[in-house]
Amino acid sequence: xxxxxxxxxxxxxxxxxxxxxxxxxxxxxxxxxxxxxxxxxxxxxxxxxxxxxxxxxxxxxxxxxxxxxxxxxxxxxxxxxxxxxxxxxxxxxxxxxxxxxxxxxxxxxxxxxxxxxxxxxxxxxxxxxx
Amino acid sequence: xxxxxxxxxxxxxxxxxxxxxxxxxxxxxxxxxxxxxxxxxxxxxxxxxxxxxxxxxxxxxxxxxxxxxxxxxxxxxxxxxxxxxxxxxxxxxxxxxxxxxxxxxxxxxxxxxxxxxxxxxxxxxxxxxxxxxxxxxxxxxxxxxxxxxxxxxxxxxxxxxxxxxxxxxxxxxxxxxxxxxxxxxxxxxxxxxxxxxxxxxxxxxxxxxxxxxxxxxxxxxxxxxxxxxxxxxxxxxxxxxxxxxxxxxxxxxxxxxxxxxxxxxxxxxxxxxxxxxxxxxxxxxxxxxxxxxxxxxxxxxxxxxxxxxxxxxxxxxxxxxxxxxxxxxxxxxxxxxxxxxxxxxxxxxxxxxxxxxxxxxxxxxxxxxxxxxxxxxxxxxxxxxxxxxxxxxxxxxxxxxxxxxxxxxxxxxxxxxxxxxxxxxxxxxxxxxxxxxxxxxxxxxxxxxxxxxxxxx
Numbered sequence: 001x002x003x004x005x006x007x008x009x010x011x012x013x014x015x016x017x018x019x020x021x022x023x024x025x026x027x028x029x030x031x032x033x034x035x036x037x038x039x040x041x042x043x044x045x046x047x048x049x050x051x052x053x054x055x056x057x058x059x060x061x062x063x064x065x066x067x068x069x070x071x072x073x074x075x076x077x078x079x080x081x082x083x084x085x086x087x088x089x090x091x092x093x094x095x096x097x098x099x100x101x102x103x104x105x106x107x108x109x110x111x112x113x114x115x116x117x118x119x120x121x122x123x124x125x126x127x128x129x130x
Numbered sequence: 131x132x133x134x135x136x137x138x139x140x141x142x143x144x145x146x147x148x149x150x151x152x153x154x155x156x157x158x159x160x161x162x163x164x165x166x167x168x169x170x171x172x173x174x175x176x177x178x179x180x181x182x183x184x185x186x187x188x189x190x191x192x193x194x195x196x197x198x199x200x201x202x203x204x205x206x207x208x209x210x211x212x213x214x215x216x217x218x219x220x221x222x223x224x225x226x227x228x229x230x231x232x233x234x235x236x237x238x239x240x241x242x243x244x245x246x247x248x249x250x251x252x253x254x255x256x257x258x259x260x261x262x263x264x265x266x267x268x269x270x271x272x273x274x275x276x277x278x279x280x281x282x283x284x285x286x287x288x289x290x291x292x293x294x295x296x297x298x299x300x301x302x303x304x305x306x307x308x309x310x311x312x313x314x315x316x317x318x319x320x321x322x323x324x325x326x327x328x329x330x331x332x333x334x335x336x337x338x339x340x341x342x343x344x345x346x347x348x349x350x351x352x353x354x355x356x357x358x359x360x361x362x363x364x365x366x367x368x369x370x371x372x373x374x375x376x377x378x379x380x381x382x383x384x385x386x387x388x389x390x391x392x393x394x395x396x397x398x399x400x401x402x403x404x405x406x407x408x409x410x411x412x413x414x415x416x417x418x419x420x421x422x423x424x425x426x427x428x429x430x431x432x433x434x435x436x437x438x439x440x441x442x443x444x445x446x447x448x449x450x451x452x453x454x455x456x457x458x459x460x461x462x463x464x465x466x467x468x469x470x471x472x473x474x475x476x477x478x479x480x481x482x483x484x485x486x487x488x489x490x491x492x493x494x495x496x497x498x499x500x501x502x503x504x505x506x507x508x509x510x511x512x513x514x515x516x517x518x519x520x521x522x523x524x525x526x527x528x529x530x531x532x533x534x535x536x537x538x539x540x541x542x543x544x545x546x547x548x549x550x551x552x553x554x555x556x557x558x559x560x561x562x563x564x565x566x567x568x569x570x571x572x573x574x575x576x577x578x579x580x581x582x583x584x585x586x587x
Contacts, residue, residue, distance in 0.1 A: 041447075042422060047279055057456075062422075067447040069456065 200560025252383020263396025266412030348519025401475025425459030
């Protein structure tokens with residue numbers, strides 16, 4: 001069973017969200033997602049200042065066998081991106097909920113995809129058979 | 131490896147398995163109105179003897195003209211070993227080897243090809259080739275839009291001195307993907323893009339600048355100044371180059387010291403014969419920083435589980451067969467056979483051999499231009515250094531003169547009237563190492579006769 005920290009929000013497409021004290025939201029992919037992808041060889045993150053719409057592809061995670069888009073669960077402006085991943089994409093594999101974060105966003109408006117609690121996300125994983 | 135197509139029994143079995151009565155039924159979703167059932171103008175099949183006769187008659191009709199046309203495709207001597215080796219059964223496939231375990235030789239060859247192209251262009255990484263020079267430029271423009279993340283405008287500056295077919299293909303392929311092309315004028319006296327023509331774009335959001343060296347007129351562009359202007363403004367530079375010329379000219383990886391971002395070109399001069407316009411192959415090289423935005427295949431060298439060296443396709447995760455519509459490009463193959471020939475050609479020539487080809491071609495073109503401009507009514511158009519092509523102007527329309535010369539077995543050059551009407555009666559001529567002084571004299575004498583006859587008429 002992969003880890004699912006209780007203090008985060010999740011999406012059906014396996015992103016996680018963390019509300020930070022400064023009002024921004026940190027976004028990454030879940031431990032389950034990194035496990036499914038396998039060893040990441042490249043991560044492409046958005047530039048700071050980019051304005052993202054709900055559901056827009058905002059990052060690409062690439063393993064030896066696949067490249068997947070990461071979809072932005074909220075609308076907003078990118079305030080920071082994890083540039084460390086350019087040289088060390090394996091941080092996503094090693095620490096998906098921590099040093100493997102992808103981007104931080106200042107939310108604009110209330111539109112968002114349906115967010116799941118940790119319990120709901122765990123149910124989703126069970127239903128998907130993992 | 132045998133490639134045996136399925137038998138009728140195989141087909142019947144497969145259809146039964148998927149529960150379809152006939153192959154025809156699989157195409158039901160294509161409306162009848164869109165389907166062409168008979169091909170008008172395509173004759174019935176011929177047997178081998180008949181087709182052999184027809185083809186030799188057609189080949190005979192072409193004659194064996196003396197060719198002074200360049201304009202993007204160049205006649206060079208091809209050592210007999212090139213195609214003798216390239217057409218060996220082990221190499222004889224036009225396509226990308228997907229099965230690394232069955233294709234080490236082909237993969238190693240492509241790896242060597244990539245290394246040679248990266249070295250020739252002065253760049254860090256090459257792909258396994260694209261379809262041709264023109265489509266390679268279209269791919270480079272799309273790649274620049276993806277890779278130059280500072281620019282939002284999707285605007286690409288293309289000098290009018292770039293090959294007109296390349297400009298047309300690039301705007302046809304990339305124009306429909308929201309890339310905007312803007313033309314830069316060339317100097318009427320120098321035949322090249324003046325850095326001053328760039329000034330009006332200062333302060334604007336421009337994604338990339340295309341520089342062809344030598345340009346379509348054979349003229350050498352001021353690549354350092356143009357590259358410097360772009361680099362200072364965060365504009366990507368796409369170099370379009372003739373690979374033969376790079377044996378003598380500064381490679382694009384060193385233009386303005388820092389070099390360009392993407393290099394593309396037509397690979398035909400490297401061992402591919404002039405053959406009804408193709409097939410040819412395009413090449414592309416770039417910096418490692420942009421490698422994930424580069425379209426097409428890349429072969430990498432690695433170690434297997436026992437620590438032995440091996441070759442395999444790499445960086446495939448961005449490609450069409452994995453990423454579908456979100457792939458980097460819809461290019462999902464390479465010109466395997468032509469790349470094989472080019473790699474053998476480059477191996478046989480070596481850097482010094484290629485430099486001798488380039489120097490001889492340049493010298494022959496100088497001789498040609500001198501001989502032709504001694505003919506009354508003929509003058510050189512641009513007084514600017516050139517590689518192995520130059521523009522001359524006649525005192526009368528070009529097409530009838532070319533026809534008279536063709537009647538005498540001389541393909542005397544590329545008529546520029548259609549693509550560059552502003553140049554008047556202009557003709558682009560080329561001589562490579564394949565032309566002798568006697569060939570050049572024959573052309574000049576024939577041109578003298580034809581011009582004289584035309585004046586008298």
